Amino acid sequence: MLSGVAKWAFWNAGPRFFFMALRSAMRVLQTVTCLAPCFGMGQSVMMLAAQSIADFLAGITEAIAPGKGLQYVLAAVIHAVLLVHAFALSPAVFIWLERKVAGRIQDRLGPTRVGGLFGWLQSLADGIKLVQKEDLCPPAADSLLFRSAPYFVCVASFAAFMVLPFSHGWVAVAADCGLFIILAILSLEVFGIIMAGYSSGSKWSLFGGMREAAQMVSYEIPLAICALVPVIAAGSLNLGEIGGMQRGGVQNWFILHDPFSFIAFFVYFVVATASCKRAPFDLAEAESELVGGFHTEYSGIRWSFFFMGEYASMFAVCGIASILFLGGWNTGIPPLDDALYTARNASGSDGSAIVGYLANVLGLLVFVSKAFVGVFVQIWLRWTLPRLRIDQVMTTCLKYLVPISCFLFLGATLWPLLLATAAQRSTWTPQPLGARAAAELRESTAATSAPVAEMPVPAVPAVQAQLDARPEGAIQ
Amino acid sequence: MSLDAYLLVGAVLFVCGVICMATKRNGIGVLMGVELVLNGANINFVAFSKYTQLGLDGQIFSLFVIVLAAAEAAVALAIALNFYNNHLTIDVDRASKLKG
Amino acid sequence: MSNALLISAASAPGGNLLFFVFALAACLCAVAVVAAQTVVRMAFWLVLSLGSTAALFFLADADFVGAAQLLIYVGGTLVLLVFGVMLTASGPYLKISTSPGEIVLGSAVALLFLFVVIASISGVNWPAPAVADAGDLQTTAGNTLRPLGLSFLGTRPDLDLADGDQLSPGYLLPFEIVSVHLLVVLIGAAYLARAKRRATGT
Numbered sequence: 001m002l003s004g005v006a007k008w009a010f011w012n013a014g015p016r017f018f019f020m021a022l023r024s025a026m027r028v029l030q031t032v033t034c035l036a037p038c039f040g041m042g043q044s045v046m047m048l049a050a051q052s053i054a055d056f057l058a059g060i061t062e063a064i065a066p067g068k069g070l071q072y073v074l075a076a077v078i079h080a081v082l083l084v085h086a087f088a089l090s091p092a093v094f095i096w097l098e099r100k101v102a103g104r105i106q107d108r109l110g111p112t113r114v115g116g117l118f119g120w121l122q123s124l125a126d127g128i129k130l131v132q133k134e135d136l137c138p139p140a141a142d143s144l145l146f147r148s149a150p151y152f153v154c155v156a157s158f159a160a161f162m163v164l165p166f167s168h169g170w171v172a173v174a175a176d177c178g179l180f181i182i183l184a185i186l187s188l189e190v191f192g193i194i195m196a197g198y199s200s201g202s203k204w205s206l207f208g209g210m211r212e213a214a215q216m217v218s219y220e221i222p223l224a225i226c227a228l229v230p231v232i233a234a235g236s237l238n239l240g241e242i243g244g245m246q247r248g249g250v251q252n253w254f255i256l257h258d259p260f261s262f263i264a265f266f267v268y269f270v271v272a273t274a275s276c277k278r279a280p281f282d283l284a285e286a287e288s289e290l291v292g293g294f295h296t297e298y299s300g301i302r303w304s305f306f307f308m309g310e311y312a313s314m315f316a317v318c319g320i321a322s323i324l325f326l327g328g329w330n331t332g333i334p335p336l337d338d339a340l341y342t343a344r345n346a347s348g349s350d351g352s353a354i355v356g357y358l359a360n361v362l363g364l365l366v367f368v369s370k371a372f373v374g375v376f377v378q379i380w381l382r383w384t385l386p387r388l389r390i391d392q393v394m395t396t397c398l399k400y401l402v403p404i405s406c407f408l409f410l411g412a413t414l415w416p417l418l419l420a421t422a423a424q425r426s427t428w429t430p431q432p433l434g435a436r437a438a439a440e441l442r443e444s445t446a447a448t449s450a451p452v453a454e455m456p457v458p459a460v461p462a463v464q465a466q467l468d469a470r471p472e473g474a475i476q
Numbered sequence: 477m478s479l480d481a482y483l484l485v486g487a488v489l490f491v492c493g494v495i496c497m498a499t500k501r502n503g504i505g506v507l508m509g510v511e512l513v514l515n516g517a518n519i520n521f522v523a524f525s526k527y528t529q530l531g532l533d534g535q536i537f538s539l540f541v542i543v544l545a546a547a548e549a550a551v552a553l554a555i556a557l558n559f560y561n562n563h564l565t566i567d568v569d570r571a572s573k574l575k576g
Numbered sequence: 577m578s579n580a581l582l583i584s585a586a587s588a589p590g591g592n593l594l595f596f597v598f599a600l601a602a603c604l605c606a607v608a609v610v611a612a613q614t615v616v617r618m619a620f621w622l623v624l625s626l627g628s629t630a631a632l633f634f635l636a637d638a639d640f641v642g643a644a645q646l647l648i649y650v651g652g653t654l655v656l657l658v659f660g661v662m663l664t665a666s667g668p669y670l671k672i673s674t675s676p677g678e679i680v681l682g683s684a685v686a687l688l689f690l691f692v693v694i695a696s697i698s699g700v701n702w703p704a705p706a707v708a709d710a711g712d713l714q715t716t717a718g719n720t721l722r723p724l725g726l727s728f729l730g731t732r733p734d735l736d737l738a739d740g741d742q743l744s745p746g747y748l749l750p751f752e753i754v755s756v757h758l759l760v761v762l763i764g765a766a767y768l769a770r771a772k773r774r775a776t777g778t
Contacts, residue, residue, distance in 0.1 A: 145620055176721040181643040187651030191623055194658050198616055206662070213659050217652070237721060483697045485599045485632065489625070491690040492606035498682035502615050504660050508622050511653065512606055515629050518645070526636045528702050532723055532732070535638050536747055539724070542641070542648050543754055547761040549653045553660045554768035560664040 079172045086166075087158045091311035092123040098379050105383040126304075133300035140201030141297065149199060150298070150305035152192025157313040160185045164319050165240045167329045167363035168344050178239040179231065182320060183224055186275070186313060190216040193277075193284060196306070197294040208293025211390055212277065212284035218397045219274045219281075225405040226268035229261045229412045230254035230324040239320075243328030243367075247341055250332040255325040260411035265325040267405055269374070272317035274393070276310060279382035283390050311375075318374030319367070326370050329363030482523030490516030503556045503566045507549060514545045595635055602628035615661045619654055626650050640721050 096111065099122065103110030111119030137143050163178040163185075165171035175181055190212060197209015233254055234242045246252045255265045274281035285293035292298075295306050322328060330337050343359040388396070489512050496509025518538040525534025560566050605625035612618040626649050633642035726732070730748035 142614070142616070145616065148620070175639050175643075177640050177643055180640065180647070180721075184643045184647035184651060187647055188627075190655060191650065191658075194655065195616075195620060198658070198662065210659075210662060213655055213662075217655055217659075220651070479702055480697060481595065481599065482632070482636065484694065485602055487690060487693040487697065488603045489606050489629070490693070491686045492603075492610050494689065495610045495682050495686040496618075498685070499610070499679050500618075504615055504657055504664065505618055507657060508609060508615075508618050511622065511649070511657075512609060512625070515626060515649075518641075519629060519632060522633050522636045522638045522641055524702075525638065532720065532727055535641050535720060535724060536727055538633075538638070538641050539644055540750065540754060542644050543758065546648050546653050547758055549656060550761055550765040551768070553656055554765040556660055557663060557769045566664045 083158070083161045083172060087161055087312050088308070090315045091308045092127070094311040094314065094375055094379075095123045095126065095307070096120055097376065098382075101376065101379045102383045105380070130304040131301050135302065136297070136299045138201055138297050142199040142201070145195050145199035146297070147302070149192045149196035150302040150309075152195060153189050153309035154192075154305045156185055156188040156192065157309040157316060159188075160313065160316040163239065164316060165243055165323065165328070166367055167360040168244060169240065170360060170364065171240055174240055175238070177237045179227060179237045179242070179320070179324075182239070182316070183220075183227065186316060187216070187220055189309060189313060192309075193294050193306075196298070197284075200294070200297040202297050204290045204292065204296045205294050208284045208286070208290050208296070211286075212294060214390075215277070215281065215283060215393055215397075216275060218394060219271055219401075222267065222397065222401040222405040223271045223275055225402075225409050226264045226271060227320065227324060229264035229408055230257065232409075232412045233257045233261060239323050243323045243330070246327040247330045247337045249334040249337070250327070253325065253327040253330075253332065258412060258415040260408045260415060261325065264405070264408045264412070265321070267401060267408065268321060268325070269377070271397075271401060271405075272321060273378050273381060274397070276314045276317060276378070278310075278314065278378050280385040280387050281393055282382075282387060283393055286387060288387070314375050314378055315371055318371040318378070321374055322367060322370035328370075329360075329367040331362075331366055479523055479527035482519055482527070486516040486519035486523070488516075489513075489519065501567050501569050503559065503568045504553075506568060507552050507556070510552075511545060511549070514541055517541060595632070598628045598631040598635065601625075602632065616658065619658050619661065623650055623654055626654070638720060640724055 096119070100110040100118070102108070111122035137146055160182050162172045163175055163182045165174075165178075171178075173181075193212045194209045197205045197207075197212065200206070230242065231237060234245055236242055236245075242254075246254060250256065254261050256262065277284050283293075285295065287293070290296070295303055298306065331340070340359040340362065344356045344363075493509045493512030493514075493516060496512060497506050498509075500506050500509060518541050521530075521534040521538040521541070523534075524530040525532065525538075556566060559571065563570055602625050605621045605628065608621040609618050609625060612621055626645065630642045630645040630650070633639075633645060727746045728748065728751045730746040732746050
């Protein structure tokens with residue numbers, strides 16, 4: 001009996017399992033090779049800022065190979081590996097969270113049976129299943145576009161992580177116009193979805209793609225305008241600078257900066273939910289009308305790329321929200337914030353570097369938990385609200401959200417003037433945030449050991465000083 | 477990298493755009509050719525701003541080009557839609573009503 | 577400010593390699609735009625070409641221009657174009673083929689033109705950049721956001737501080753004209769494209 005089972009296993013299950021494993025391995029390999037050029041773009045752009053840790057690595061690599069080349073390569077590889085992990089792990093966690101929250105809200109059991117505590121292996125099991133599935137391409141589809149569309153979505157939302165600071169100075173590309181770049185990169189995602197919708201050769205997909213195009217082109221406008229409201233208060237588009245400004249208590253968070261930015265946070269969150277095409281704005285997939293919308297024809301790993309992209313961009317927009325409005329990596333408790341700030345900036349040789357590193361790790365945890373709460377609320381909304389109709393979605397955006405965000409933008413520009421005339425001060429907090437940040441920047445650039453990640457230079461105050469120093473008649 | 481390399485890329489993009497404009501009969505295809513031409517010019521502007529004495533002006537001009545190209549695309553697309561509504565095709569060779 | 581900050585992206589090791597990768601991608605995708613048969617494939621190759629161009633902008637220390645290219649061109653204009661393709665397609669995967677004679681003629685003229693352009697590029701001796709001493713305004717490579725913004729508001733930080741006594745007007749007036757132009761275009765395009773009675777027959 002036992003030998004019979006063994007024999008059967010040897011002749012049937014064994015080879016079948018072997019071939020299955022081989023096929024999965026091939027699929028993974030194929031996927032990786034397909035992705036490599038796409039991810040290569042993200043990684044190579046990351047090399048632009050690789051010098052931020054290149055200096056850190058200088059001591060190590062100088063012994064092995066003198067010169068900067070190896071440092072750059074190592075720094076780029078480290079950045080890329082870290083970001084790929086952040087990108088790949090967040091969907092796994094969020095898919096698990098989605099199941100649990102949905103189960104709680106709809107009185108079902110979330111994943112409980114599949115391995116581990118609270119069923120955390122469910123996402124892994126899903127991933128393995130999806131990798132094994134056959135990679136279908138319908139005969140009516142335009143195969144090149146059909147096959148490459150998921151990569152577009154995936155790469156766009158992955159590349160957004162390049163400019164997202166996870167803690168003080170922990171950012172792959174510390175660009176001066178970081179917010180602008182991240183909004184630009186996130187707006188590329190829509191192109192992959194339109195491509196998927198058009199090239200599937202199916203009515204449902206085409207409708208989904210059209211809806212997505214119309215929705216995204218409209219919702220980008222209030223998204224950008226609402227993101228500008230805290231930028232007005234901060235006077236910078238550099239996400240690292242904006243996050244650093246909100247140190248020292250909850251009253252310094254930009255959500256409490258003025259009444260307009262308070263409203264802008266909620267408008268931003270709604271619009272960001274829509275721009276991730278999450279319910280109640282998921283018209284592009286709308287499974288009750290369009291089967292699956294733009295991903296009707298997709299299967300297996302390509303299908304899952306769309307969802308990796310969706311969850312990663314959910315995390316990205318919530319991360320932007322937490323930096324712009326909710327204080328980023330600052331805890332909101334003044335003594336703790338100040339202690340962490342001094343720990344970060346202490347650049348002595350004796351162990352204080354490690355303390356600074358740990359302070360940054362704490363900042364990372366704070367930032368991620370803030371973004372996590374945002375994602376949780378988005379999931380909560382999905383399982384609570386019914387889906388809107390497409391005309392309602394467009395009406396909400398064009399007739400309500402765009403005028404509201406324009407009003408908020410105008411209000412945020414007028415607010416300092418109003419305060420200045422009414423109360424002779426520019427913010428309701430004792431000290432304007434921009435002034436303090438500029439002073440701190442001046443201090444840090446004056447010091448010889450400037451932190452390398454502090455890329456921005458206070459150009460505006462310098463120009464102001466130059467203009468002030470000019471004789472009156474010069475400005476003609 | 478040298479200035480010549482950037483200019484070469486710009487030239488290739490420009491010429492591809494010109495071929496596109498000359499040979500495509502789909503109205504929107506012609507528009508895409510225009511976008512390529514404008515991008516070739518943009519590469520030149522940015523390269524000049526980095527490698528010659530042009531300074532910041534090159535970047536400013538390329539920004540103006542990008543913004544005006546967006547405006548041009550919006551208007552051209554509106555015209556193309558109107559053309560489609562009247563002729564039920566987007567083939568530019570069919571736009572011959574004003575021919576004497 | 578430490579010296580390491582002033583290393584520009586293009587002069588970093590690997591900058592040349594990156595330039596070749598993206599330049600090749602931009603050129604090949606531009607050729608593919610010409611060779612593509614359907615309009616949506618043209619749009620696809622155009623997106624890749626313009627994306628690589630944006631990467632070239634990043635490499636040439638023009639961060640803001642690169643991001644504007646991604647946001648306005650790739651995320652805005654091309655989505656609009658594909659939208660237009662969908663609205664004007666009378667069937668799936670619309671193909672309007674060009675006659676071979678036209679292709680040959682167009683390519684011949686274009687190649688001739690490419691030759692002329694390359695000859696003129698290689699013939700000119702371009703002046704090297706002036707090493708301007710901008711004092712405090714020396715920005716790090718690629719972070720041109722503030723100088724750009726100031727120029728649009730009417731001061732030229734790179735020129736004004738170098739020259740000393742004369743303030744240049746910057747680009748305030750063109751900026752205003754462009755913004756009014758955009759508003760006019762917005763209204764005009766909405767007026768032109770609004771739903772009208774469709775013609776019956778051809």
